[in-house]
Amino acid sequence: MKKLSLVFLGAPGAGKGTQATKICEKYNIPHISTGDILRANIKAGTPLGLQAKAIIDKGQLVPDEVVIGLMKDRLAQEDCQKGYLLDGFPRTIEQAKALDTFENVSMAINIAVNEDEVVERIAGRRMCTCGESYHISTYKADTCAKCGAKLYQRDDDKPETVKARLEVYNKQTAPLIEYYGNKNILYTVDGSQDINDVYASIVKVINDNN
Ligand code: AMP
Numbered sequence: 719m720k721k722l723s724l725v726f727l728g729a730p731g732a733g734k735g736t737q738a739t740k741i742c743e744k745y746n747i748p749h750i751s752t753g754d755i756l757r758a759n760i761k762a763g764t765p766l767g768l769q770a771k772a773i774i775d776k777g778q779l780v781p782d783e784v785v786i787g788l789m790k791d792r793l794a795q796e797d798c799q800k801g802y803l804l805d806g807f808p809r810t811i812e813q814a815k816a817l818d819t820f821e822n823v824s825m826a827i828n829i830a831v832n833e834d835e836v837v838e839r840i841a842g843r844r845m846c847t848c849g850e851s852y853h854i855s856t857y858k859a860d861t862c863a864k865c866g867a868k869l870y871q872r873d874d875d876k877p878e879t880v881k882a883r884l885e886v887y888n889k890q891t892a893p894l895i896e897y898y899g900n901k902n903i904l905y906t907v908d909g910s911q912d913i914n915d916v917y918a919s920i921v922k923v924i925n926d927n928n
Contacts, residue, residue: 720928722747722801723821725808727894728829730883731836731843732909733916735851737829738805740917745924748797751805752785754849755792761847774874777882779809779890786816793821809891814898824928826898827920829909833884840880844869 722745726734735751742749756774759767766788770780789807792798808814817823831839842854846862846869860869874883898904905927907919 720824721822722803722924722928723824724801724803724924725823725826725898726803726805726829727826727891727898728909729831729833729836729887729891730880731840732829732831733839733913734805734829735849736913737916737920738803739849741920741924742803744921745801745803747801747803749803749805749849750789750792750798750807751849752780752789752807752809753805755788756780775879777874777879777886779886782810782812782816785809786813789813789817790820808894811890811893811897814894823898823903825924826894826904827923828895828898828904828906829916829920830906831909835910836884837880840875841877843871843875845872846870 724741724747726738728734735753738749738751741747756767756770760771760774761767766784769784773780785807789804793802804817808817839853844852844854844857844860846852846865846867848862848865848867850862850864852863852869857863861867862869873879895904895906905923907916907923909916911919
């Protein structure tokens with residue numbers, strides 16, 4: 719198999735993070751989520767975190783140059799040399815073009831879910847600082863099954879911010895579907911299926927095409 723340089727596309731709540739965790743485990747590649755990196759910076763109170771918090775809480779995007787610099791450094795690290803999965807980056811055409819200057823993306827996998835469903839999923843999403851996420855309809859405990867920490871709702875998962883995030887997605891991120899389609903490296907899976915079926919669809923796409 720060639721170097722797996724994967725990009726996950728999909729609206730907020732489509733299941734990118736959940737699937738990324740499973741796919742990275744299977745193919746033994748690092749899961750690189752710009753959202754997780756930014757949230758870790760917020761938690762640690764770094765200058766980047768302070769800058770990012772106000773933007774994230776409004777459902778807007780952190781400036782391109784900030785995330786591009788962050789990802790350029792991250793992708794240059796040793797653990798990325800055999801492949802990686804990008805979750806939440808690129809999120810604009812500008813970011814995708816920048817990524818093309820320092821990396822060769824092998825596949826962009828779009829996890830397609832309709833908007834009503836993502837709204838419902840986000841409303842019930844509960845997170846753990848270890849990266850796990852759950853939905854209140856299927857998980858009733860308030861602590862993480864993996865690490866035992868207390869679960870929380872992301873500030874930007876509250877309804878007033880979700881609307882802004884979906885608008886930003888439709889305007890700034892959805893055009894990436896065409897961008898990668900034009901490069902003939904776009905693969906779409908039906909993200910409305912059960913988690914294990916979405917996972918199986920992604921594995922099939924990767925094994926058939928890489
Ligand atoms: P996520 O966890 O991917 O939903 O990201 C949470 C928030 O972090 C987004 O709503 C943005 O405010 C910010 N963010 C994450 N990735 C990016 C990116 N590639 N470009 C700009 N902002 C980002």
